[in-house]
Amino acid sequence: MSHSAESPAFLQHHFSDAEQQRESAKLGMWVFLLTEILLFGGLFGFYVFYRAWNPDMFYNAHVHLDRLLGGTNTVVLIISSLTIALAIRSIQLNKKKQSMYFLVATILLAAVFLVIKYFEYSHKFHLGMLPGKYYTYTGIEGMNPHIFFSVYFSMTGLHGLHVIFGMLAIGWVVWRTKKDEFSSEYYTPVEMVGLYWHLVDIIWIFLFPLLYLIG
């Protein structure tokens, strides 16, 4: 009945087999991703209401975002989603070294994303395109243009935090891969971090057109 003699080290005592443990982790992760979507949902609500109330101002303000940099970042993140998917495939095939390289590549791509974001932010700071009461720029027509930058900074800021958390999580699985804890038998944490990273990616895929490509 109980697993005692030949049960593998990664199997926790309260699961009857590895399959049950994997399926539980997967379900838990998907539910967690759902909470993440709802967390961003509040911000999407923020965006929708204020864009509906100020359609012209949103158009005039979004022109000041750099489509080239935003577009580059979109490509960077999509490639990083590919690399982490390849990392999972490698570990499934028991190629641990290769899996680690792909994970490190994902972290590097995330860093590229953040560096580009840093240049975008500092340019905005320089021009005074800041959220709310700190807004000092004068070149945008329409009512309350600072609201657009409140939306922009809270959405991309929360997303940026998620990128950082994602990098930490990927770093954690790199470390565990290095300690030889994963194999084709057991790679659930890699897969879960991969799911999380895809979520970070897909949120950006929505943010990019909503903020950079209005009208």
Added chain:
Amino acid sequence: MSTATTTAADTQDKVNYLNVSKGIKSWLFTLDHKRIGILYLFSVMAMFLFGGILALSIRLELLNPGADMMTADTYNQIFTLHGAIMIFLFIIPSVPAILGNFVLPIQIGAKDVAFPRLNLASWYVYIAGAGLAIYSIIAGSVDTGWTFYTPYSTQVGGAVISMVLAVFILGFSSIFTGINFIATIHRLRAPGMTWYKMPLFVWGLYATAIIQVLATPVLGITLVLLILERAFGIGIFDPAMGGDPVLFQHFFWFYSHPAVYIMILPGMGVISELISTFSHRKIFGYKAIAYSSVAIAFLSFGVWGHHMFVSGQSQYATLIFSFLTFLVAIPSGVKMFNWVSTMYKGSITFETPMLFTLTFFFTFAIGGLTGIFLGATATDVHLTDTYFIVAHFHYVMMGGTIMAFFGGLYYWWPKIWGRMYNEAWGRISALLVFLGFNLTFFPQFVAGTQGMPRRYFMYPDKYQMLNVVSTTGSWVLALGLVIMAVVLIYAMGWGPKAPKNPWGALTLEWKIDSPPPPHNFEETPKVTHGPYDHDKVKVKPEKVGVPA
């Protein structure tokens, strides 16, 4: 692994989750769902004591119409703290985190919850949130009410940011518990434990978990926006900067109305267990009760606007929200009728948990029906922000959830500690709580219909009689609770040894030792009958002191 335990069992105490390891570390780093439930028990009850003392001081101030023992500002801070503590630190975690943590895995035949480390993390997050909330109290005088309405909350002084951050952190604790329960219920049921063989307590917690994971993140982001508004003036809720303060109310109630059901659904689950056990009869309408929990969970997302009938939302929205609000009465009514039908032709016994169940029926019915008054737009305009509201939600929250929680505590206490409480004193505490509760809150309905507004520390002389009755009631209630605390604490250490199944109940937790062994089941149990099949399986309550 555990063959050595059988020899120990012959001599005296069997190995159980309480005596399996000793020392403070074995508790603070435990991954056992039962021990985590106990950690929650003590911390949540400490918060209840704190919130209760605040409640008593509110009632004491209101004994006389004038200003007696505190200033208006102090009064505002005290009711804010009372509300925030009772909602976020007591009621929301009470049934799921204490009773749910302890009982849910055993009831479905599992050895633990799906993610034990996440479970422990949820407790630490809870403690961190509670600590930050207490810091906000000491550091600075938050008097926004527990709802943090803008623009007041963005302009007033005090430690609003840290208080809001505390609530944000507590949200994570709630989400962790929700994720854990969903994964546990889906994946860790024992062989034969089909969805329709799950105890209704599990169904209640499942519906609760759905709301926890869907609604709590929205509160989280709302509070983040509130913090950003206060810290950076982002303008989202500030009309002077093109923002909309009513949007905060929409966001806030989109979570906080479903949160009301986060509070009540687990309580309803407890009641379903108790009513069947103490009527010694199969539950009436199992599927109806199970699905009505899920129905309430989904309806709860469509009714938030009924908190805003006088906040200036459109009349059409108000009409729709009013209609949807009435719909909630249907699944709630379905439950009530099924519970009452369960008692029909049962052989009812009146142990303390059953007395709390009957209290629940009485007070929850009043709370639910007065909710209909408030859902109707015409009467609501008259009753908004009066003591009628205060009485209504105390009848639902305290008369509903907390009565069920107390009943559940008495019910599972012998299982948790392996010792029986004193039945006579238990009954006395239940009676005093019933009397004190109604004496406290019923007069507030009357005061509310006569126009006494909530959240003021003074009132015109004509309301004094009602307030004197209410304050007296609060003392009776407090006495009942003190007796209850003494009864339960005494039972923990000195009560007679409890048998496996003192109530003659059929769910799985009553088939294992009291207190349960460290991993609940030596072997994964096979489930052969439903949780309430009193018509097919006859189990007699075991006598206290007679070993099974």
